[in-house]
Amino acid sequence: MLRLSADKLDKLFSAISDAKELYLPVEENGSSKFDKWSEETQVNLNRLNTVKSPKDLFFPQSEDLMRFKKEGKKITVDTPDENCKEFVVFGVRACDVKSIEVLDRVFLSEPVDTYYESKRKAATIVSLACSEPEESCFCNIFGIDATEPAADVSTWLADDYLYWEAKTEKGEALTESIKSVFEQAEDTSAVDAQKENVKAIIEKLPLSGLNLDYFKNNDMMDIFNSEKWDELYEACLGCGTCTFVCPTCQCYDIRDYDTGHGIVRYRCWDSCMYSDFTLMAGGQPRTTQKERFRQRFMHKLVYFPMNNDGEFSCVGCGRCVNKCPVRLNIAKVIRALGGEV
Amino acid sequence: MQRVIDKVKELLANGVADRVLAWKVGEFPYDRIPGVFKDDLDGLCYDSFSACNLSKYLINETKKDGRVLVLMKPCDSYGVNLLIKEHRIDREKIYILAVPCNCKVDIEKIKDSGIKGIIDIAEEGDVLKINTVYGQKELDRRQVLCDKCLSCQGKKHVIYDEIIEDDEQQNIEKTDRMEAVEELEAMSPEERFAFWRSELSKCIRCNACRNVCPACSCNKCIFDNTDTGVAAKSNADSFEENMFHIIRAFHVAGRCTDCGECSRVCPQNIPLHLLNRKFIKEINELYGEFQAGEDAVTTGPLTFFTMEDAEPDVVYKKGRD
Ligand code: SF4
Ligand code: SF4
Ligand code: SF4
Ligand code: SF4
Numbered sequence: 001m002l003r004l005s006a007d008k009l010d011k012l013f014s015a016i017s018d019a020k021e022l023y024l025p026v027e028e029n030g031s032s033k034f035d036k037w038s039e040e041t042q043v044n045l046n047r048l049n050t051v052k053s054p055k056d057l058f059f060p061q062s063e064d065l066m067r068f069k070k071e072g073k074k075i076t077v078d079t080p081d082e083n084c085k086e087f088v089v090f091g092v093r094a095c096d097v098k099s100i101e102v103l104d105r106v107f108l109s110e111p112v113d114t115y116y117e118s119k120r121k122a123a124t125i126v127s128l129a130c131s132e133p134e135e136s137c138f139c140n141i142f143g144i145d146a147t148e149p150a151a152d153v154s155t156w157l158a159d160d161y162l163y164w165e166a167k168t169e170k171g172e173a174l175t176e177s178i179k180s181v182f183e184q185a186e187d188t189s190a191v192d193a194q195k196e197n198v199k200a201i202i203e204k205l206p207l208s209g210l211n212l213d214y215f216k217n218n219d220m221m222d223i224f225n226s227e228k229w230d231e232l233y234e235a236c237l238g239c240g241t242c243t244f245v246c247p248t249c250q251c252y253d254i255r256d257y258d259t260g261h262g263i264v265r266y267r268c269w270d271s272c273m274y275s276d277f278t279l280m281a282g283g284q285p286r287t288t289q290k291e292r293f294r295q296r297f298m299h300k301l302v303y304f305p306m307n308n309d310g311e312f313s314c315v316g317c318g319r320c321v322n323k324c325p326v327r328l329n330i331a332k333v334i335r336a337l338g339g340e341v
Numbered sequence: 342m343q344r345v346i347d348k349v350k351e352l353l354a355n356g357v358a359d360r361v362l363a364w365k366v367g368e369f370p371y372d373r374i375p376g377v378f379k380d381d382l383d384g385l386c387y388d389s390f391s392a393c394n395l396s397k398y399l400i401n402e403t404k405k406d407g408r409v410l411v412l413m414k415p416c417d418s419y420g421v422n423l424l425i426k427e428h429r430i431d432r433e434k435i436y437i438l439a440v441p442c443n444c445k446v447d448i449e450k451i452k453d454s455g456i457k458g459i460i461d462i463a464e465e466g467d468v469l470k471i472n473t474v475y476g477q478k479e480l481d482r483r484q485v486l487c488d489k490c491l492s493c494q495g496k497k498h499v500i501y502d503e504i505i506e507d508d509e510q511q512n513i514e515k516t517d518r519m520e521a522v523e524e525l526e527a528m529s530p531e532e533r534f535a536f537w538r539s540e541l542s543k544c545i546r547c548n549a550c551r552n553v554c555p556a557c558s559c560n561k562c563i564f565d566n567t568d569t570g571v572a573a574k575s576n577a578d579s580f581e582e583n584m585f586h587i588i589r590a591f592h593v594a595g596r597c598t599d600c601g602e603c604s605r606v607c608p609q610n611i612p613l614h615l616l617n618r619k620f621i622k623e624i625n626e627l628y629g630e631f632q633a634g635e636d637a638v639t640t641g642p643l644t645f646f647t648m649e650d651a652e653p654d655v656v657y658k659k660g661r662d
C-alpha cells in the first residue's frame with residue numbers, strides 16, 4: 001500500500017490531471033456533483049453521496065446519438081466521435097462502484113451500447129472507503145463492503161493520510177504514472193482500525209437490518225400483486241427525483257429533434273414514474289401512478305435479479321431515501337413488503 | 342401532538358368524514374409522509390417535521406367517494422382555496438381541521454450542520470436532542486427551520502371547518518419575504534442573469550417542484566405532452582434549463598400561494614420561490630395587493646381586465662431601467 005499526507009491531496013489531483021482529466025466530488029452552489037478538477041474547484045471528500053451519481057460520466061442525462069442532414073435527395077448521417085479521452089474518477093464510494101457494475105451488466109451485454117462502452121473503457125475508477133456512513137446507507141444488505149471498495153484503485157482517508165492501493169491493471173498503470181507523489185506505507189494499522197470502526201457503525205445503522213429474503217424467495221407475481229403497493233404508492237408525486245438521483249436507474253428515451261438545420265437524434269434519462277414512460281402507439285402500459293411506482297421497485301428488486309444471476313439493481317446508496325420530496329423510498333418498500341428482520 | 346390525534350378520533354367518531362388525510366411516520370424519526378387513514382390511526386403524526394403541503398392530495402382524494410377529513414397548516418390552507426376556486430376539488434367532500442403551526446424543521450439543515458447517523462430526535466422546547474450513531478447532539482430548532490417558515494405569511498388559516506387553537510408561544514424571528522427579491526432587483530442585469538444561470542444550470546428536470554405545487558394541477562403538463570413539440574425530459578442546453586422555469590413561473594403567476602414547497606423539495610436547492618415572489622411583487626405593485634388563495638372566490642388580477650390595468654409597455658420600461 002502507498003500513502004500520501006492528506007494535506008497534499010492537491011498535489012495528487014494535479015499530478016493525475018497532468019495526464020488525464022480528473023473528476024471528483026465537488027461542492028458547488030448548494031449542491032454537489034462529480035465535476036472536473038481544477039485548482040479552483042471546491043473538492044468535498046466528506047460528503048458520502050453527491051446529488052447526482054458518477055453515472056453521468058458514463059451515461060449522461062442527455063446525449064446526442066446521431067445527426068441527420070438532408071440536401072436534395074442526399075441524406076448524411078453523422079455519429080459523434082466515440083473515442084472518449086481517458087479520464088480518472090476519484091472518490092467513488094463502494095455503493096457507487098457497485099452501481100457501475102450494475103450499469104455494465106446492462107450496457108455492456110450484447111448488443112453492446114457503444115456510447116457507454118467508449119466512456120467506460122476510457123475511465124480509471126479510484127474509490128474511497130467510507131469513514132462515516134449515514135443513517136440512509138444500507139449498502140451492506142446488498143453485500144457491499146463500504147470499507148473495502150472495489151474499483152481500479154481503492155483508497156482510505158485515515159489519520160491524516162490517504163492510503164492508496166491499486167487493484168487492477170488500469171489502477172497499476174495510473175499509480176505508476178504518478179508514483180512520485182506517494183511514499184510507501186509501512187504501517188497500515190490506521191486503515192485496519194478504520195475498517196473495524198466503520199463496520200461496527202454500519203451494524204448500528206437503522207437500515208442495516210433490512211432483509212431481502214422476501215424478494216429472493218417469493219414468486220414474482222405474488223410480489224407484483226401484493227396488496228401493500230396500494231398504501232405504499234399513495235403519497236408518490238410521480239416526479240422523477242428518485243430515478244434521476246439513482247446511480248443504477250438506466251432507462252432512457254430516444255427522440256428526434258428538428259433543429260431547423262437537420263435532425264438530432266438524442267437520448268435522455270427517462271423515469272418509470274412519468275406518465276409517458278414507455279408510451280407507444282397503443283398507449284401507456286402503466287396507466288396509474290401505483291403501477292409506475294411498483295415498476296421502479298419491481299425492477300430493482302425482482303426483475304433485474306431474475307435476469308442477472310440474482311444481483312439486485314439497488315446498491316443501498318440512500319440517495320432516493322434522502323431526496324424524495326415526500327420521503328418515500330426503497331427502504332420503506334423493502335420493509336413494508338416483508339423485509340423485516 | 343395528542344390534541345390533534347384526539348380531535349381526529351372525535352371527528353371520525355362523529356362521522357364528519359370516513360377517512361383522514363394527514364402525515365404518517367416513516368423509516369426515520371423525521372419522515373412525515375402524506376397518507377390516508379381509515380379506522381386505524383396508527384402512525385398518524387403531526388409535529389415539527391410535517392412540512393409537506395397536503396392540499397394537492399385533495400385532488401385525488403375528492404375523486405373518491407365519501408368525505409375526507411384533512412389536517413391543514415396555515416400555509417397549506419391557501420392551496421385549498423386555490424384548488425376550490427379552480428374547480429379542482431369539491432369543497433363538499435372535505436372537512437378541514439386547521440392545526441396550529443410553530444414552524445417546521447428542515448432535516449437537510451440538520452444534516453448540513455454536520456449531524457450524521459441520526460437514530461432519534463426528541464424536542465424539548467426549542468432544543469432538538471438528537472441521538473446519532475456518533476453520539477448525542479443538540480441543536481436549537483430555530484437554527485434549522487425550513488426556509489419557507491422563516492418568511493411565512495402568518496399563522497392564520499384562510500379556510501377551515503374546525504380549528505385547534507394555538508397554545509404555544511411564537512418566538513421565531515421572521516424575515517421579510519421580499520428581501521431576497523430586492524437584493525436580486527438591485528443587481529445589474531448581467532449579475533442577475535449570472536445568478537439565475539448558476540442556479541438553473543443545476544436543474545435535473547426531476548419535476549419535483551412542479552408535481553408538488555398546488556398551482557400546477559393541469560391534467561397533462563405541456564412539458565409531458567409529446568404532441569406539443571416542447572415536451573422534454575431533460576435539459577439539453579441552457580435554453581431549456583431556463584425555459585422550463587420561466588414558463589412555469591408565468592403559468593403560476595397570480596396563482597402561486599407562496600407555500601414554499603417548490604424550493605423545499607428541489608434536490609438541487611434551487612431557490613425557485615424567488616422567481617415566484619418576483620411575480621408576486623410585480624403583481625402587487627401593478628394591480629394592488631393580492632394574495633392567491635386568500636379566499637376561494639376573488640378573481641385573480643391576471644384573469645380579468647379593467648381599464649386601469651397596466652399597459653404592456655411597462656415591460657419595456659422596466660427592461661430599460
Ligand atoms: S417516490 Fe418520491 S421521488 Fe420517487 S417519484 Fe414518488 S415522490 Fe418522486
Ligand atoms: S434505489 Fe435508491 S438506494 Fe437504491 S441505488 Fe437507487 S438511489 Fe440508491
Ligand atoms: S451506502 Fe455504503 S458505500 Fe455508499 S456511502 Fe453509504 S456506507 Fe458508503
Ligand atoms: S425540483 Fe429542482 S431539480 Fe427538480 S425540476 Fe424543479 S428545479 Fe429542477
